[in-house]
Amino acid sequence: MTRLFSDKPLHALLAFAITVLAIGYVITLGYEPRNVAKSLASGVSGKLDGIWERGPTDPIINLQDELLPLNIPGPLDAWGGSRQHTITLLFKAARGKYKLKLEFYDCHESQPPLLGIKLNDGQPYDHQMKPGKGAPPPYGIVNGVLTFEIPVEITSEKNRLTITGVKGSWAAFASLSVYDYKYNPAKSLFSLLSKRNHAAIVFCLLILSLGIFLSAEGSFKNSIVNMTLLTTTILVSFIICEAIFRFYLNIKPEHRIIRATSPDEKNENPEGAGYTPATMIDISADPDLAYVLKPNLRGFFAGHPLKTNSFGMRGDEVPVEKPANTLRILGLGDSVLFGWGLKYEDSVMPVLAREIHDKLGVNTETLNTSVPSYNTYTEVKVYQKLGRKFKPDIVVLLLVGNDFGFPSSMVEPVRPFSLKKSYIVEQLRRFIIPYVSDSSSEEEDIVNRNTWERMKRLTGGEKEKRRQWLEEIERYYAKMAGKDSVAASLRDWAEMLREDGAKGILLYYPSSLVLNDPASYEQIPGTSENINDFIKQAGKQYGLNPIDMTPTIEAYLKSTGKASQKETLWLNEGDAHPKEIGAEMMAEEVVKVIIEKHLYKH
DSSP states (O other), X not given: OHHHXXXXXXXXXXXXXXXXXXXXXXXXXXXXXXXXXXXXXXXSOOTTTTHHHHOSOOOEEETTTOOBOSEEOOTTOXXXXXXXXXXXXXXXXXXXXXXXXXXXEEEOSSSOOEEEEEETTSOOEEEEOOOXXXXXXXXXXXXGGXXXXXXXXXXXXXXXXXXXXXXXXXXEEEEEEEEEEEEOHXXXXXXXXXXXXXXXXXXXXXXXXXXXXXXXXXXXXXHHHHHHHHHHHHHHHHHHHHHHHHHHHHHOGGGSOOEEOOXXXXXXXXXXXXXOTTTTEEEOSOTTTSEEEOTTOEEEETTEEEEBOTTSOBSSOOOSSOOTTOEEEEEEOXXXXXXXXXXXXXXXXXXXXXXXXXHHOOOEEEEEOOOTTOOHHHHHHHHHHTGGGGOOSEEEEEEOGGGGSOOSEEEOOOOTTOOSOOHHHHHHHHHHGGGOTTOOOEEOOEEEHHHHHHHHHOOHHHHHHHHHHHHHHHHHTGGGSSHHHHHHHHHHHHHHHHHHTOEEEEEEOOSOOBTTOGGGSOBOTTSSOBHHHHHHHHHHHHTOEEEEOHHHHHHHHHHHTOSBHHHHTEEETTEEEEOHHHHHHHHHHHHHHHHHTTOOOO
């Protein structure tokens, strides 16, 4: 080292300077927002919202302990007293310069409010909001167009922030935060793993520094050779590790990180949230399940309360061990058995429990493992991986027409030879996200029915590229779809039921029957075979108890004088999910089979 500095000190100094530059660049990547105060708003109307109508007192809220009210009315809102309202927010923070960030679910579509914002005794700030969509609660998605930030300076430990609806109509809060920036080493690493240009800059600077340093001892030519050899060794070693890691993820898919969430988003199931089919599920690394219903949800879905237990089943918590003197019935299905658009107590499984108790005098417990857009293959895998542990006496599997297709979402498979991304980098990045507060949620590319629809609208080379990608997904999940897949799944299910000493009921619910029109009978896709006939054959072949709801629905149509299922049983004009009466009819038919076939004996 002494000789280096005496012979070619400039080389060593230059190498040192470049190394410092690389380190400094990495440090600059590590600054992230730090919340000193933050509060969320419920996605549904809460206890504070009625205060606008009850009198002149406006709410005072402690940001550390309380939720924001969902709405702040404007002077144009009669329901708010047709006057200005002010929300006062109290919080503690150290003195310094910060930013105030406000996010909103929505606001009035033609009369967006002018908000007046004031911190302590500082200068007031007026913000004119952009028009929203004017949608009513419950809400589930933040409208990014309405988000805004303003700089604030805090001069006191105890602070008082006021927000006033000065002009216009209402706005619906999503969150409020006061933040500054801090250095986080995890953020530096996350940035290097997230952006290739960051990693490339740092890598090139370090290689350049090493090359200059080595040139102090030898010729420039030798330095180039050494740098090339080192770079090649690093790249080849990484490629070998990447190949081994991809093989590992294929044989151990449960160890793959599919979805990563930042700390600010970890509480993504706040009490009273409004959920969509996308936000109430978790993507699963297990390709047999694709996705599962999130556990412990407490909110709203499709206009009704949504509650799930710790096993991700809709309904109350249930013990694994079956209670004594109790008939336990487990349901396997998709959105129909799940109870889409219905209160849970009006869906098939709870109605079934009440019907059996009334007619047989038996204490009955029903478990509902149904998840919207599951298909038969997935439902049988749910029984194999979850349902069997509850040792049900009877299992009801609901079959509908789209069960012969793919489930609504599928995880992109690990591609052994893809050059588009590194799975090592991807998994490291997702592992680090929980330690980086301003990182966004990210997930593996999810293939769903909407993806296919978007692909149809693409043109040129982009469409062809997308089509090839989707065809690869289809081949990967081919075992899930088609008549043979459904038949094999029912066969496997029947075998498990025999091993478990349980009885199986195969319940078929059509969706678009028209009275006296055989053409309205659903056919298995790609064949001329009616699903009605398939159900009967499968029941006989596999020792299941088939129930075809077609005759029951046709009899109901005759009794009501209506011609079609759409007129009488659909939730609404555009939604084929059954109303309460449809759930009742299914439950009644299941009870009949249980009694007639003596599927349960005291």
